[in-house]
Structures are given as structure tokens and as C-alpha cells.
Amino acid sequence: MKVIQFKKHGGPDVLEYVEIDDLTPGRGEVVLRVRATSLNHLDLFVRRGIPGVKIPLPHVPGCDAAGEVLALGDGVTTLEQGERVLLNPSVTCGQCEFCLRGDTSMCRTFNVFGEDRWGGYAEQMVVPAENLVPIPDDMSNEDAASVPLVFMTAWRMLIGRGRVRPSEDVLILGAAAGVGIAAIQIAKVAGARVFAAASSDEKLALCGELGADVLINYEAENFVRRVREETGKRGVDVVVDYVGKDTWVDSLRSLTRGGRLLTCGATTGYDPTTDIRQIFYRQLEIIGSTMGSANDLNAALTLISSRKMKPVVGKVFELKEAADAHRLMETRNALGKIVRRPHGGPDD
Ligand SMILES: [Zn+2]
Incomplete structure (x- = not known):
């Protein structure tokens, strides 16, 4: 073979x-x-x-x-x-x-x-x-x-670890990549409003097709400013960031008080500088997640079979x-x- x-x-x-x-x-x-x-x-x-x-x-x-x-x-x-x-x-x-x-x-x-x-x-x-x-x-x-890999990873990160709930605002960075495509759809199924950020309008068109509510081209505009505009200066409840070093600081700044930053990767680098005051003053949570379980995979497959995700x-x-x-x-x-x-x- x-x-x-x-x-x-x-x-x-x-x-x-x-x-x-x-x-x-x-x-x-x-x-x-x-x-x-x-x-x-x-x-x-x-x-x-x-x-x-x-x-x-x-x-x-x-x-x-x-x-x-x-x-x-x-x-x-x-x-x-x-x-x-x-x-x-x-x-x-x-x-x-x-x-x-x-x-x-x-x-x-x-x-x-x-x-x-x-x-x-x-x-x-x-x-x-x-x-x-x-x-x-x-x-x-x-x-x-x-x-398998992207849907089970996104399911565990958003549902198991991230506890995404209906009515929450979820910002997904690199949203047209493998995990992002799964994350958009899982966040929508969970009832959240989804902000998708990607580096081209073509990628954002795909995110929109998958149900994303707010589309942000972060090559053309500052995503922190756009998030603040869209949320009345409040910020989002959850950020999904596997981009890593390039976006980490702005991801923290995009969160509302008590918000959660979910990370499952660091494709641009793993050693960003963090202002720890952002975390304790604003009582943020940083939540790591990796891969998922057979149950996470089965949950995703059930929704894909019933055409709620793809x-x-x-x-x-x-x-x-x-x-x-x-x-x-x-x-x-x-x-x-x-x-x-x-x-x-x-x-x-
Ligand atoms: Zn074991």
C-alpha cells in the first residue's frame, strides 16, 4: 500500500x-x-x-x-x-x-x-x-x-470547558479555519450571538453562510474597536483564540467583565505578553482546552446528521x-x- x-x-x-x-x-x-x-x-x-x-x-x-x-x-x-x-x-x-x-x-x-x-x-x-x-x-x-478533530475540539472547548450559553456574545478569531468553522456552528446551536473575525472578505462570506451574526475583517479594521461598537462598549462574554501571540492581548481587551478566553492552540506563537491586571481587575477566566472525548464527537455527529451543522x-x-x-x-x-x-x- x-x-x-x-x-x-x-x-x-x-x-x-x-x-x-x-x-x-x-x-x-x-x-x-x-x-x-x-x-x-x-x-x-x-x-x-x-x-x-x-x-x-x-x-x-x-x-x-x-x-x-x-x-x-x-x-x-x-x-x-x-x-x-x-x-x-x-x-x-x-x-x-x-x-x-x-x-x-x-x-x-x-x-x-x-x-x-x-x-x-x-x-x-x-x-x-x-x-x-x-x-x-x-x-x-x-x-x-x-x-472528527475540529468538531470534537470545538465542542469540548465551547460546551464542556467554555460553558457557552444562550444570549451570550462569542467572538471567534481565525473563524474560517477548521476549528473556527466548527466553533461558529456550535456556538449558534448553543444559542449565542457569534462574532466571526477572519482575514479576508471571502473567508467572512463563508462564516456568514455558517450563521455568524457579526463579520469582522481584522486585516481591515481593529477587532477590539468593532466589538466595543457592536456591544455598546460592553465587550463579548467569550473569545475563542487559537491564533495565539498576535491576538492574545486584544482578545483579553475584547472581553466584558467576568468574560472567558478559550484557547486550544497558538498558531502565531505561544509567548505573548499579558497584562495580569486585565485578568484580576476585570475578573476574566482563561480556559485551556485540547481535543475532546468520544462523547463530544458523537454530540457533534448527531447535529451534523440532523443538518444543524456541517x-x-x-x-x-x-x-x-x-x-x-x-x-x-x-x-x-x-x-x-x-x-x-x-x-x-x-x-x-
Ligand atoms: Zn486515562
């Missing part, structure tokens, strides 16, 4: 399209025939190398995948050969205090396909049976592969074009999720 792998960390050119042996499942495992994979920023970080994280090489990236069951290992009774499934990318112990209380992304041994294990830039993957979730009949493989697929690449797909993601100009199909594999 074909995979994209890298033998050293670096730019998109380290991604190689190679042939390796077909996979066989162990006990409790399944071989997934991957039909579609979507890209996440994590893929870029893994390819470049993450300080303090040792990734055995060669490595196959890719956290999100969808396809069908190709082979069942011993003891697997919950799935059938040929069944269409998507991947829950997180692997947890199920036994530590965090798993037992449902905070599985805090698991002491938490790991993710595409980072800690070989991922979905491949025609096949071996995964534990419990990581596979049936795909609704009317959902394409590309759509299915665009759901994944957004942007450009589709073939597996062998992974380096081009990474280059597109690095430009930050991509609209919606970038998705890859295995070379030569008919979809659906």
Missing part, C-alpha cells in the same frame, strides 16, 4: 510517497481502508518537529480519516467488513481518574493518531475497534474525514500531493478543510 511518510523533520519537501507492506490487525484492532483524510495544523507541527516531543521516524502523519473496514482482528465483534467508518483520533487508557470522569483528553497516556501513532496519510491504517464510528449513509467520505470541505488533493496540500495550509489562504483522497481510490 502507499503512504506519505517522512524520515526527517522539515518543510513540505520531507513528505515522501512510498510503498510499504499491507497491514494486519492485532487482537481488538481493525485495518481501515482510508478513503479520505483531512489536514489539521497539528500535521504541520508534527512534520516540522515539536520541541520536547520525540516522534519515532519514519512517521506517517494525519489525525483525521474515514473509509471502510478492510480486515477485522480477533475479538472484534462491533464492526463488519466493508462498514463505513470514521476515526476518533484520540487513544486513551480508560482507567485513570481523568478518563473515569469523562475528561479523556486529560488522560495520563493520551495520544493521537498522526502524532504518537502512524496516521491517515495512507491507504490503510491499523486502529483499535473502539476508535471507529459508523458514518451516516448520506455523508461522503470527504465530509466524514473533515469532522463540515466544510475546501480543496481536495490526492495522497501523493501531500506536500502541495501542506504548502496550501501554510499560506493560511485555504477556505474550509483541506482533504486528501488516496491515490487511485474511487470515493464512495
